[in-house]
Every structure is written in structure tokens, then in C-alpha cells.
Amino acid sequence: MNSPYEGKFNVTQRFKGSAHDGLDLVGIDSKEIHATADGKIVYAGWENPDNHYQGFGQYVVIQDSKGRMFHFGHLSEIRCKVGDTVKITDVIGIEGSTGHSTGSHCHYCVRTSLSPGTFLDINQISGIPNVEGGPYDDGYRPGQQTTPAPKDDHSKEELLQELKALYEKYS
Numbered sequence: 001m002n003s004p005y006e007g008k009f010n011v012t013q014r015f016k017g018s019a020h021d022g023l024d025l026v027g028i029d030s031k032e033i034h035a036t037a038d039g040k041i042v043y044a045g046w047e048n049p050d051n052h053y054q055g056f057g058q059y060v061v062i063q064d065s066k067g068r069m070f071h072f073g074h075l076s077e078i079r080c081k082v083g084d085t086v087k088i089t090d091v092i093g094i095e096g097s098t099g100h101s102t103g104s105h106c107h108y109c110v111r112t113s114l115s116p117g118t119f120l121d122i123n124q125i126s127g128i129p130n131v132e133g134g135p136y137d138d139g140y141r142p143g144q145q146t147t148p149a150p151k152d153d154h155s156k157e158e159l160l161q162e163l164k165a166l167y168e169k170y171s
């Protein structure tokens with residue numbers, strides 16, 4: 001299974017072909033949305049900048065080497081930009097309720113283009129069961145990220161204090 005979430009998530013609406021061309025997913029452990037494919041960001045922004053309640057709201061699309069377009073809809077925040085190269089598990093945004101949405105979730109679908117009506121079988125591609133409920137868990141954990149860990153943000157003074165405390169403890 002390969003979902004946009006690290007840890008547990010629920011399926012709140014299943015894939016129904018043209019009637020609903022993806023899965024609605026809700027993160028339980030985290031609201032971070034992670035890349036589910038290695039590829040390039042080909043869309044990152046509002047579906048309609050003049051109407052934030054329309055369609056996918058803020059969304060991101062990754063194109064993989066096979067030309068498949070992985071869509072992540074209704075985001076509250078976007079953490080990437082068009083042209084970026086991403087790897088599986090990179091954080092690309094935060095789950096939200098922008099666009100045509102009644103609650104925080106991610107519409108996750110794969111299309112052959114940026115246009116609606118070109119959907120592929122999201123269950124087959126992702127391995128996520130087409131059954132509403134959960135929780136599901138694909139086993140991703142923070143330590144498994146392929147991106148470098150964030151730098152230690154301790155200030156120099158804090159580090160010196162820690163060293164001093166250690167020195168006093170063991171001397």
C-alpha cells in the first residue's frame with residue numbers, strides 16, 4: 001500500500017469511476033500530505049484563484065516517469081512549487097478543506113492528464129482498499145523518509161548549556 005499519509009488514515013469516500021474518480025482520505029496521525037510517486041510537480045495552486053470553494057481548491061499534481069498524474073486535492077497548504085522534483089514520502093502539502101469540500105480530507109486520484117475524465121484505477125495503483133472506513137496504515141514512519149532529516153535548530157547558546165550540564169554531570 002502506498003498512501004499520502006504517514007501512519008494511520010481513513011477512507012471516507014471510495015473510488016466510483018467517473019462518479020468519484022479518486023479516494024477521499026483523512027489522516028489520523030498526521031495531516032501532512034506526502035508524495036506517492038517520484039516525479040515532477042506539474043501543478044501547485046488554486047483550481048480557481050477567484051473562487052476558493054470551487055473544485056479541488058488548492059491542489060498539487062505530480063507527474064511520474066510513466067506520465068501518470070497523481071492529484072492531491074483540497075489542501076490547506078501547499079509545500080512545493082511547479083517544476084520541483086519530488087521523491088516518494090516528500091511532504092508536498094497539508095490536508096485541508098479548500099474547494100468543493102465539507103470537511104478536511106484529501107481527494108487522491110491518478111489521471112492521464114490534468115483534465116477530469118482521464119482517471120486511472122486508484123485502488124490498483126495505490127493498493128488502498130476501496131472500502132470506506134479504516135484505519136489503514138501503509139507503515140510509513142518519520143524515520144523512513146528518504147529526504148534528509150531537518151537540521152537541529154538548537155541555538156549555539158543552548159548547545160553550550162547542554163554541554164556544560166553534561167560536563168558537570170560526568171566530571
Ligand SMILES: [Zn+2]
Nearest residue numbers: 022023024107
Ligand atoms: Zn473526493
